[in-house]
Amino acid sequence: MRSILVLNSKGGSGKTTIATNLASFYASIGKSVALVDLDTQESSISWLRARSSAKPPIIGIKGYGERVKRGVDYKIIDAPAGLNGAALTKVLNMAESVIIPVLPSPIDMRAASEFIKNIKKHSRVVKKKSKIALVANRGRDYTNIYWELDDFLASQKIPFLTMIRDSQNFIRCAEKGLGIYEMGPAMTEVDREYFEPIIDWLNSKRSR
Numbered sequence: 001m002r003s004i005l006v007l008n009s010k011g012g013s014g015k016t017t018i019a020t021n022l023a024s025f026y027a028s029i030g031k032s033v034a035l036v037d038l039d040t041q042e043s044s045i046s047w048l049r050a051r052s053s054a055k056p057p058i059i060g061i062k063g064y065g066e067r068v069k070r071g072v073d074y075k076i077i078d079a080p081a082g083l084n085g086a087a088l089t090k091v092l093n094m095a096e097s098v099i100i101p102v103l104p105s106p107i108d109m110r111a112a113s114e115f116i117k118n119i120k121k122h123s124r125v126v127k128k129k130s131k132i133a134l135v136a137n138r139g140r141d142y143t144n145i146y147w148e149l150d151d152f153l154a155s156q157k158i159p160f161l162t163m164i165r166d167s168q169n170f171i172r173c174a175e176k177g178l179g180i181y182e183m184g185p186a187m188t189e190v191d192r193e194y195f196e197p198i199i200d201w202l203n204s205k206r207s208r
């Protein structure tokens with residue numbers, strides 16, 4: 001089973017958006033998927049509740065207690081904001097691949113700078129048991145702040161995979177319990193193109 005964690009100490013950076021879109025993508029290609037929601041806000045669980053039963057099923061798991069059953073291909077873990085210390089270690093121990101989304105905002109970049117510094121020193125990352133990668137979220141490449149974020153992420157000496165576009169499609173998906181790979185291809189073509197490097201990384205040996 002692949003275990004993929006979406007993590008950032010900062011709230012609102014896109015953890016749930018990426019976790020639910022990954023879960024939906026793998027389900028849409030016929031994989032058995034568990035979506036583990038570690039956040040007491042339960043945004044991933046409420047996304048699952050909005051999901052039509054006609055769509056490929058995804059197993060929802062709340063919190064740390066429940067075990068993921070055998071035969072699951074992908075375990076996607078949606079982390080809460082504000083994790084540090086022992087709680088951060090506990091969550092990192094659950095994951096082979098870790099995606100860290102960062103928003104193009106000075107406050108988010110400052111917080112991310114500290115968070116990335118800490119996570120790079122974490123024993124699990126140092127020992128290469130968890131592989132980490134960065135993603136710019138809600139990017140608009142005609143803005144100066146996006147290019148500042150791009151420079152910042154590119155200078156971190158860990159993989160910087162892509163920018164996820166700031167797009168209404170993600171809002172619509174959040175509402176309907178869907179992912180961009182389950183919406184009309186024409187409407188989501190560009191968003192998929194930008195999202196794709198995340199899937200490529202997860203498919204590659206670089207992420208395990």
Ligand SMILES: Nc1ncnc2c1ncn2[C@@H]1O[C@H](COP(=O)(O)OP(=O)(O)OP(=O)(O)O)[C@@H](O)[C@H]1O
Pocket residue numbers: 010011012013014015016017018039041043079080081137138139164165166167168170171174
């Ligand atoms: N690329 C995007 N384009 C448009 N809207 C987005 C995008 N990414 C996230 N959002 C929206 O921004 C808000 C915050 O995103 P999300 O819930 O994924 O962040 P989070 O890191 O899980 O937040 P929290 O720390 O509160 O759990 C949501 O309303 C979401 O729909």
Ligand SMILES: [Mg+2]
Pocket residue numbers: 015016017039043078079
């Ligand atoms: Mg969330």
